[in-house]
Amino acid sequence: MSAAESPASAGRAARFRNTASVIDRTRTFFEEAHRRGLMAVYGHSGLGRAVSLTAGDRRGNTITDYVRCSYLGLDNHPAIVAGAITAVEEYGSLHWSCARTRLNFGLIGDLEGTLSQLFGARVIAYSTVMVANMGALPIIASGHLTEGQKPVMVFDRLAHASLAFHKPVVAQETQVETIPHSDLDALEQICRKHPVVAYVCDGVYSMGGFAPIKELLRLQEKYGLFLYIDDAHGISLFGNNGEGFVRSQLPPELGERTIVAASLGKGFGASGGMLMLGTVHQEALFRCYSLPHAFSASPNVAAVGAALASAKIHQTAELKLRQERLAERIAFFDKHIETDQRGALLPIRMIKVGDEFAAIKFAERLLDEGFYTSVTFFPTVAQGRSGIRICLTASHELSDLEQLCAKIACYEQEALTAA
Amino acid sequence: MSAAESPASAGRAARFRNTASVIDRTRTFFEEAHRRGLMAVYGHSGLGRAVSLTAGDRRGNTITDYVRCSYLGLDNHPAIVAGAITAVEEYGSLHWSCARTRLNFGLIGDLEGTLSQLFGARVIAYSTVMVANMGALPIIASGHLTEGQKPVMVFDRLAHASLAFHKPVVAQETQVETIPHSDLDALEQICRKHPVVAYVCDGVYSMGGFAPIKELLRLQEKYGLFLYIDDAHGISLFGNNGEGFVRSQLPPELGERTIVAASLGKGFGASGGMLMLGTVHQEALFRCYSLPHAFSASPNVAAVGAALASAKIHQTAELKLRQERLAERIAFFDKHIETDQRGALLPIRMIKVGDEFAAIKFAERLLDEGFYTSVTFFPTVAQGRSGIRICLTASHELSDLEQLCAKIACYEQEALTAA
Numbered sequence: 001m002s003a004a005e006s007p008a009s010a011g012r013a014a015r016f017r018n019t020a021s022v023i024d025r026t027r028t029f030f031e032e033a034h035r036r037g038l039m040a041v042y043g044h045s046g047l048g049r050a051v052s053l054t055a056g057d058r059r060g061n062t063i064t065d066y067v068r069c070s071y072l073g074l075d076n077h078p079a080i081v082a083g084a085i086t087a088v089e090e091y092g093s094l095h096w097s098c099a100r101t102r103l104n105f106g107l108i109g110d111l112e113g114t115l116s117q118l119f120g121a122r123v124i125a126y127s128t129v130m131v132a133n134m135g136a137l138p139i140i141a142s143g144h145l146t147e148g149q150k151p152v153m154v155f156d157r158l159a160h161a162s163l164a165f166h167k168p169v170v171a172q173e174t175q176v177e178t179i180p181h182s183d184l185d186a187l188e189q190i191c192r193k194h195p196v197v198a199y200v201c202d203g204v205y206s207m208g209g210f211a212p213i214k215e216l217l218r219l220q221e222k223y224g225l226f227l228y229i230d231d232a233h234g235i236s237l238f239g240n241n242g243e244g245f246v247r248s249q250l251p252p253e254l255g256e257r258t259i260v261a262a263s264l265g266k267g268f269g270a271s272g273g274m275l276m277l278g279t280v281h282q283e284a285l286f287r288c289y290s291l292p293h294a295f296s297a298s299p300n301v302a303a304v305g306a307a308l309a310s311a312k313i314h315q316t317a318e319l320k321l322r323q324e325r326l327a328e329r330i331a332f333f334d335k336h337i338e339t340d341q342r343g344a345l346l347p348i349r350m351i352k353v354g355d356e357f358a359a360i361k362f363a364e365r366l367l368d369e370g371f372y373t374s375v376t377f378f379p380t381v382a383q384g385r386s387g388i389r390i391c392l393t394a395s396h397e398l399s400d401l402e403q404l405c406a407k408i409a410c411y412e413q414e415a416l417t418a419a
Numbered sequence: 420m421s422a423a424e425s426p427a428s429a430g431r432a433a434r435f436r437n438t439a440s441v442i443d444r445t446r447t448f449f450e451e452a453h454r455r456g457l458m459a460v461y462g463h464s465g466l467g468r469a470v471s472l473t474a475g476d477r478r479g480n481t482i483t484d485y486v487r488c489s490y491l492g493l494d495n496h497p498a499i500v501a502g503a504i505t506a507v508e509e510y511g512s513l514h515w516s517c518a519r520t521r522l523n524f525g526l527i528g529d530l531e532g533t534l535s536q537l538f539g540a541r542v543i544a545y546s547t548v549m550v551a552n553m554g555a556l557p558i559i560a561s562g563h564l565t566e567g568q569k570p571v572m573v574f575d576r577l578a579h580a581s582l583a584f585h586k587p588v589v590a591q592e593t594q595v596e597t598i599p600h601s602d603l604d605a606l607e608q609i610c611r612k613h614p615v616v617a618y619v620c621d622g623v624y625s626m627g628g629f630a631p632i633k634e635l636l637r638l639q640e641k642y643g644l645f646l647y648i649d650d651a652h653g654i655s656l657f658g659n660n661g662e663g664f665v666r667s668q669l670p671p672e673l674g675e676r677t678i679v680a681a682s683l684g685k686g687f688g689a690s691g692g693m694l695m696l697g698t699v700h701q702e703a704l705f706r707c708y709s710l711p712h713a714f715s716a717s718p719n720v721a722a723v724g725a726a727l728a729s730a731k732i733h734q735t736a737e738l739k740l741r742q743e744r745l746a747e748r749i750a751f752f753d754k755h756i757e758t759d760q761r762g763a764l765l766p767i768r769m770i771k772v773g774d775e776f777a778a779i780k781f782a783e784r785l786l787d788e789g790f791y792t793s794v795t796f797f798p799t800v801a802q803g804r805s806g807i808r809i810c811l812t813a814s815h816e817l818s819d820l821e822q823l824c825a826k827i828a829c830y831e832q833e834a835l836t837a838a
Contacts, residue, residue: 018591030707068516075513081512103461103486104462134549143439160714169585172435271719287459292547294799296488
C-alpha cells in the first residue's frame with residue numbers, strides 16, 4: 001500500500017483515488033439503501049433520541065435514532081439551543097461573509113479564548129472539521145511547523161476520508177506514505193529512515209477502534225514524530241473538561257509537535273470544528289495560511305453561541321454525569337451484543353453482516369421496528385464486510401436499547417441458522 | 420502554464436502548489452498587515468455597514484465596513500435573522516451531527532425545494548461553497564456526468580483558491596490543464612483536441628472581473644463543453660429571482676452540462692453554499708458521492724432558516740429595490756474613482772497600489788479615517804500588484820461612500836505627486 005502510493009511510483013495505475021470506480025462498484029448498494037428508506041431520511045426533533053419522520057414511506061413514524069453522533073446527547077440541550085439563539089439576537093446577524101483574516105464577530109474571539117482554556121491548547125474554530133483538516137495538512141506538509149524541514153507525511157490507512165482526500169495535494173508538497181491501520185512497526189521504520197515524519201490519523205475511528213496514543217507519544221519522544229490526530233468522535237467523552245479521547249491522554253503542554261482536530265458537533269453538541277494547537281508560531285501560521293481562514297468559511301454566530309453554551313456545560317458536574325450515562329449504555333450494549341468493539345469505552349459499535357444487500361435488509365428490519373441505524377458498505381468499509389453502525393449516546397433510554405439489542409440478537413441468530 | 424501543470428510533465432519542479440514558498444514569500448506582508456490592525460479584526464454589528472471594534476488598538480471605534488461581501492446588505496436583515504432564530508426554536512436543535520446521506524432536518528428539504536423553484540435548477544445546500552466545490556470536482560472528473568467519458572478538466576488561471584486547491588486531486592482522476600484568465604481561444608483549442616472537456620471558473624471573480632458566459636455557452640453548443648462555474652460573488656445580484664450573474668444568463672433549462680455553485684452568504688445574505696444542478700442523474704450522484712454529503716458537514720438549522728427567509732425576500736419587490744440601490748452605489752463609485760472594473764455592474768472594485776507595504780499603508784490610512792477595506796497582496800493577487808479591495812453594498816450610505824472616494828482620490832494623488 002505505502003509503496004504503491006508513494007509519489008515516486010505514482011502513475012495511472014497507482015492512484016490515491018478513483019472516483020469513477022467507486023461509483024461503478026457501489027451504485028447498486030446506494031440505490032437499494034435509498035429504496036428501502038435507509039438513506040436521505042428527513043425528520044423533526046423529538047425528545048431525547050426520538051425523531052418523527054417527515055418524508056418518504058415511513059412519514060409520520062417516530063423512530064429512535066442511533067445514527068447521530070451526539071454521544072453525550074447534547075445536540076438538543078436547552079442551554080445550547082438558547083446559546084445559539086441569544087448570539088444571533090445579540091449580533092443581529094447570522095453570518096458575516098468575509099475571510100477570518102479580515103473581520104470576525106467578537107464572539108468567536110470569546111469562544112476561542114474559552115476553548116483554549118478548557119482544553120489547554122491554542123484553539124481555532126472552523127465551520128466544519130472537514131475544512132479544518134483541509135486547511136491544516138498543507139501547512140504541516142510545508143515544513144514550517146518542523147523547523148523548515150518537510151516531513152514525510154504518513155497516513156493511517158483508515159484515516160478519515162476528510163484527511164485521505166487530500167493525499168494528492170499533500171504529495172505536491174512532500175512525500176506521502178500510507179501504512180496499515182495503527183501499524184506502529186511500519187511507522188517506526190519510517191521514523192528511522194527519515195529525519196522528520198508526521199503521522200495523520202483519527203483519535204477515535206468512525207467505524208470502530210482508536211489510535212494507540214501512548215505508543216505514538218513514545219515514538220514522538222524517541223524520533224520527534226509530529227502527530228496530527230482527528231478526534232472528531234472522541235471530543236467531550238473523556239477528561240474532566242471533556243478534552244476528549246486524545247487530548248486527555250496528552251501532557252498538559254501540547255508542545256510543538258502535536259495538533260488535535262476535533263468537532264464542535266458530535267460529542268460537543270454544538271456545530272463546527274476546531275483545531276487544538278500547541279504554539280504561538282503554529283497559531284500565527286494557521287490564522288494566515290489555512291485556506292478556510294483566508295476565505296469566507298467562518299462558523300456562523302449561531303454555531304459560536306451554541307459552542308460557548310456547551311463550553312459552559314463542560315465546566316459543570318453535568319459533563320461527568322453525561323459521560324457516566326454514556327459509559328453505562330455502552331456497558332449495557334456490550335453485555336447483550338458481541339462486537340469487535342466490546343469492552344472499549346467508545347460509543348461506536350459495528351454489527352458485522354458481510355453481504356451488502358443482507359446488511360441493507362438488516363437495517364431495514366430494524367427501521368421497521370423503530371430503530372434507525374447506519375448501514376455501512378464500501379467504500380466506508382471494505383467490500384463484502386458490510387454491517388450496521390450503532391452510535392450509542394447518553395440520552396438513549398435503557399429500555400429502548402434493550403429492545404434494540406433483542407432485535408439485533410434475533411436477526412443474528414436467524415442468519416446463523418440460515419447459514 | 421498549462422503545459423507545466425499537465426500530469427505528463429508533473430514533477431518536483433512543476434507543481435500545482437508550494438505552500439512552503441508561499442509562506443516564505445508573504446510572511447512579512449501578513450505580519451505588517453496584522454501589526455497595522457488590518458487583519459484579524461473583531462467587532463460587533465451596528466446599523467447598516469457600521470461595525471464597532473471590540474479588540475485591538477482601535478477598540479471602541481466604529482468603522483464602515485467595505486470588507487464583507489453582503490452586496491445587497493441582507494446579512495443583518497431582520498427577517499433573515501428572525502428566520503434563523505425561528506428555525507432553531509422550532510427544531511429544538513442547532514445541528515445534527517450525521518451524514519446527509521443518513522438523517523436530515525426536514526427544513527433543509529424545504530429549503531432545497533424552495534431554492535430549486537427559485538433558480539430553475541435542482542439545488543443542494545452545503546455548509547460552505549468551499550465544501551460544495553470540494554465535493555463536486557471529483558464527481559465531474561469521474562466522467563459519470565459526461566456519459567462515462569472522463570473530461571479534460573480545464574481550470575481558469577484565476578479560478579478561486581477553493582477550486583484550484585483540488586487540482587492535484589482531480590489530476591488523479593483525469594487530465595488537468597490551466598489556461599490564462601478567460602482565454603477563450605486556449606479553451607477552444609483544447610475543445611478541438613479532446614472529445615470531452617470541462618471548464619472550471621468563477622462567475623464573478625473575487626478580485627474583479629467576470630466570466631464570458633455567452634461565449635462559454637457558444638463553446639458548449641459547439642463542442643459539448645461542460646461548465647462548472649462558481650458564482651459565489653454573483654448570486655442574488657441579477658435576475659428577477661436573484662438567480663445571479665451566471666444563472667440569469669443561462670437558458671431556462673440548465674441541461675446536462677452546466678453546474679453553478681453559489682453562496683448562501685454574500686449577496687444571498689444567509690450562511691452556507693449551494694449547487695444548482697440540471698438533472699435527476701446529477702442530483703442522485705451528488706447526494707451519494709459528494710464528500711460533504713457523506714459526512715457530517717450539513718448546514719446547521721439556523722443557516723437553513725435564514726436561507727428560507729432570504730428566499731422569501733428574493734420573491735418580493737424588495738430584491739429589485741436592493742439590486743437597484745447596489746447599482747446606484749456602483750455607478751456613484753465609478754463616477755469618482757477610476758478602476759479596471761469601471762462600468763461593470765459588479766460590486767467589487769480594486770484600487771491598484773503596487774508595492775505590498777504601500778498598499779498596507781494605504782489601507783491603514785483609510786481605516787484610521789473609519790473605512791475598513793481589504794488590503795490584497797500575493798498570493799491573492801500577483802506579487803508587486805497589491806491593492807485595496809472595496810466591496811460595495813446596497814446598504815452603504817452615499818454620504819459615507821462619497822467620503823471614502825474623496826480619501827482614495829486624495830491618497831492616489833499624493834502617490835502620483837511623490838512618484
